[in-house]
Amino acid sequence: MKRILFLTIILFNFYSYSQNENNKRLDSLLNISKTQKELPLISTLNEISWEYKNSNIDSALFYAKKALKKANKINNKSAISFSYNSIANCFEGFGYLDSARIYHHKSLDLKLQIKDKVGAADSYNNLGIVYDLNGDFDLALKNYFKALHLYESEKVSFDKVPMVLGNIGIVYKKQKKYDKVLDYYNRALKIYEDNNYDFGIVVTKGNIGSVFLKTKDYNKAIKYSNEAKELYNKLGYHRYVPYMINNIAIAKDSLKYYKAAQENYKTAIILFKETQNLYENVYAQIGLANSFYNEKRFKEAQSEAKVALEILHEKGFKEFEVQAFKLLSNIEKNLGNYKEAYFYSNKYAIGKDSLFEENKTKAIFELETKYQTEKKEKEILSQRADIAEKELNINQKNTQIIGLSILAIVLSILGYLLFNQQKLKNQQLKKEGELKEALIKIESQNKLQEQRLSISRDLHDNIGAQLTFIISSIDNLQYGFKITNEKLNNKLSNISAFTKDTIYELRDTIWAMNKSEISLEDLQIRVTNYIEKANMASANTIFQFNVDSDSSNETIFSSVQGMNIYRIIQEAINNAIKYAEATSIKVNFKHLNNQFEISILDDGKGFDIAKVEFGNGLNNIRKRAKDIGATIAFNSDTDGTHINLMV
């Protein structure tokens, strides 16, 4: 009845409260572990092992071993020691304390190797818990003191030292050395108070209150339990308030303040029922029945005891049976119900040998320490999980942003390329359009010109025929009619000759027209033909026609150029025959650099270039030279005339 086990309830409530939280954290950790490697992964695996420890120890061990395997792979001693610690915790959960001890030692050895003093202190503390569970109190204390020494010498979080002090207190409590228990609890309380750690303060005050119950210092028990109750209310831990109220009820009952004790018991029962804590409800129920019994209100005591018995039988809370049977036996005896008293007495006799109650006491005390030790680790792991989850979220968001940025960049590139392509197409279409338009224009002009040329050819053919007819008609007249009139004959001859010249001119033009271009050879042939005719007309004159061997036959003149050159040569030869009375006429073609030199030389009487007015012939020569962009030079003296044409 004088149980001071309220902290167990805290643990159970943490356990049930945190079930949902654990599931969420577990899912989060499992998800994170898929993206991690090496040290972060090992840390996460150990955290997953911790999370599974309360619900599925096999899975917890699995993940702890997985973490060890990975830690061994990268040969990181810190990670290996952490994994050993996780495995040891799993074995503790299985109840394999020897295995747990071995693994804690392995973890400790590594931490000492890497000079992790704080880690080593944690391992000493864990070993202390294992030895405590095993009943090796001396070894438990030895390890606790080593942990305490290391915590006090290193810079650690403030709650490590009071945690170990509390664990030491628990061992002394088992050894019933309550003065030492209070000493260590008070030291822990002072540290919590110095650091304003309300939770540590409230738990320690509750523990101290429980110890005072053991030392029968009920007033102090009430004081501390009251303070703890107020603080639990203030902190919002309403679930734990009825534990304090229950302890106050025990103390007041012991001080024979029955009414106050019963009120407290009733309050505790109500609160336990509200929080569905039937286990502690039964305990308080039995306490209430006991208080009525102490006050000799046997009827009420019987009623409350039976209620308690009913609940504990329904829920299977065997550990309270012994107390309930003993109480009911006494109550029934006092009520004169000896049969029932005997019945319950037998039940009590059977049950009292059971050590369950003691074991439960021991286990609950042990749990307090372990959960105190590992509570902080759990909080750290939880924070790490949160940080890891946040980091994962950030990484995911970063990846999304990078992906979207890349998408934006490639879309921009694509847009630019498509714009470029369209621009190119437009430019090309525009150029093609312009060229096609120019082509159409020039083609139509060409067609027009060709039509004109075609018409001209037809016309020339016609005129040629007409002129030939005129010549033949005149010739027929002359020879057919035997014209004696000399004047008439001369006129007819003149007309005939003139007509012939017209025909020659027509033919020359037609020759030039029919050629797209006139080669040097063509010109040569034409000039040669003309010279032959001129030779026939002027038999006394010697004609020479020389073409420089350097001149290439691939030299090409346009129709106009060829025609004009020919006309110039014609004119020059005519003038030499008609006016110069030359006996020798030379026509030379010479290729000089990129130019052609055509020279017509005669040995006639020449003329004074300065004094003589140029007639149609010479003017025509000048004009024709200018038309084809050639330079003409006249040199004349009494020895002859030299006309030089540079094309």
Place this chain on the structure above:
Amino acid sequence: MGFNIFFMCAIFTVIFAVIIIIFKTVFETIFLKKMANKSLITLNNNVKNEAIKFEKNRDKLQLVDDLHSSLFDRLFKITKDVILVQKFIFETNIK
């Protein structure tokens, strides 16, 4: 996590598709440039050829015009001489 994977898959699929389209566009543009240059060269050559033809025809027409101007005078002179001969013959015969 599921949404993130789906989203990233979708994004990278789209990126991959856009990259393929970019390559396609680049090759199309190169081909287009090539064909456009060919076409322009052909058209330019045609225009040049027609221009050369035009120049030659112009030269020929120039010759024709020159011929026609002198031919007209000559024909006129021939006609005049023929008429004068006719006149002379008539005058001679009447006498």
